Amino acid sequence: MAQSMITVAPMLVCAFWMAMLALDVKEHGDRAAHRALLLWAAAATLLYMGHCVFFNRDTLLLPLFDTLYVVCNLAVFPLYLRYLVRLTEGRVSRSTNLLVAVPPVAFGVVVGALYLLMTPLETAHFIEAYLYRNSFDSLAGLVWWMAVVHHAGKVLFAVGVVVTLWVGTRKVRRYNRLVDSLYADTDNRRLRGVTTILVLMVATCIVSFTANAIGRHYFAGRLWLLAIPFVMFSMLLFALGYCGYRQQFSFEDVELGTDGPEAAPEAESxxxxxxxxxxxxxxxxxxxxxxxxxxxxxxxxxxxxxxxxxxxxxxxxxxxxxxxxxxxxxxxxxxxxxxxxxxxxxxxxxxxxxxxxxxxxxxxxxxxxxxxxxxx
Missing domain, CATH: 1.10.10.60 (Homeodomain-like)
Known part of the structure; x- marks a missing residue:
């Protein structure tokens, strides 16, 4: 019972913000890039749904939700970065959309195909040996390849965390500098609580990076250890969702105007x-x-x-x-x-x-x- 409550908490937090953002988008449209944030919240909800299935050992559902987990685990940080790009630059390039979408989908297709190709015995062996014990011993054939794909996904996830933190902080700061250069009153125009957002991004990245390096298998069956990252994630996810939900001003609302007349000749310096x-x-x-x-x-x-x-x-x-x-x-x-x-x-x-x-x-x-x- 306690484990179920702990593992479901982050999923409920993400589902809450997904519902709130969906209502906001329906009522106000895509203000402050809320549609992009909604997409992130949906991916995070599915990600933690996969965690629930894993930690509660529902082996019948695990092949399906492990596939979804692989997709969403690789997508959640890039999707948050995409939200920041949409918020601070007004548009997301086609190349950025492809970089966000292609790797998670490709990994998901490969993992889903391998689950379909493996026999029930091979699937059970993979789940027990690799997912719950993180062991490559006795793995062979499709089972071994499945473990390799999962390992590669962990490496790519770590890369996504670093890129999101580095690029995201730069874009937030650049946007706020732009607002400061155009307006005297910036309270409702800057990214609200920019320091808070950056700190939350750093904290979330550190916790995610550490949990990814340790592996989910290490927390399985250890309730007190499991509670630490899940409680932290619940708080961090709620804070990220709250900051994004409250934001009502974005790059699209910035009054860039026109350059106006050229400088007068007498002004030489x-x-x-x-x-x-x-x-x-x-x-x-x-x-x-x-x-x-x-x-x-x-x-x-x-x-x-x-x-x-x-x-x-x-x-x-x-x-x-x-x-x-x-x-x-x-x-x-x-x-x-x-x-x-x-x-x-x-x-x-x-x-x-x-x-x-x-x-x-x-x-x-x-x-x-x-x-x-x-x-x-």
Whole structure:
């Protein structure tokens, strides 16, 4: 009973997010790449269904679910990477789709064919000798080839884990840098909890890599050992699903706009461009406008947004978001000194912030303390 509850937990977590994402896609369409995340959740559900069959020793169903397990085990990390690509780049190339789909399907076809070709005695011998004892001893013919294919799948899985972690973290960071360069207010545009997502990705990859290296056979019959990875996977999968489900903004929603007019002849250096940006921001206090965009500043200067971004990056080493929020916080600090009785809500609104929490976070980030004098 306890083993059944432990082994079914990750599957139920994945099934829950699969249902939630399916309802969300039905109601809102493919916002924030939720359809790609739904595909990942479906594969993860089938993967842990295969685990349930394996650890509960249902040998009659094992050939079918072991085949599904091989497919989904090789697909689950690439599918999550595909989701990140869809989320951060807006489209998934045909070559990426092929790289995600072909290896799992090919391995699944081979494993399924070998199960069909093996006799019942050979199947039983493979299950007992290799799946539950991880032994190549006494394996021969089709049984030996089946074990080789499973071993190759473990190696390919490890490669998929490393590639997903490396490529996924790079794409998440690049997307957030893009958002920071275009918008002053990024809370609802950045990947929510980017640090959390990256930490979860690392943790999931480490646990998966370790469990794959040890092998499922090692946990069979050891309830307390089995509980450790399954509880960890349940929590990690729930967190990954939660972060993805809450995300409502993606690359497709980014307002890239057009490049606009070329730079004016008199602006010959980035330093001059920065001086112009500082002038218009200071004179007109554009930084106090809610939801300010770099295009707004570029249009005010009659220039190309790339020059505004480049001036900030090269001369100040800041993104547009950081530059504007520093100005807002400086302004809020001055107001706070002049009007110590002002409320936090009013102070944040006057500084250009839509929410109290965003104001608090940015004030603490750039000033190193919270505006306690204004708490009322």
């Amino acid at each position: 980035m330093g001059q461009w920065l001086a112009q940006v500082r002038g218009v921001m200071s004179d007109e206090q554009l930084y106090l406008l809610p939801d300010l965009k770099v295009d707004d500043v570029a249009r005010r200067l009659g220039t190309n947004r790339r020059y505004v971004q480049q001036a900030m990056n090269e001369e100040l080493g800041m993104t547009f978001s950081e530059y504007v929020n520093r100005l807002r916080v400086d302004y809020a600090e001055r107001v706070l000194q002049q009007e110590p009785g002002i409320t936090v809500e009013e102070l944040g609104q006057r500084a250009g912030y839509a929410t109290k929490s965003t104001f608090y976070r940015n004030f603490a980030r750039f000033k190193g303390y919270r505006p306690k004098a204004a708490e009322r």
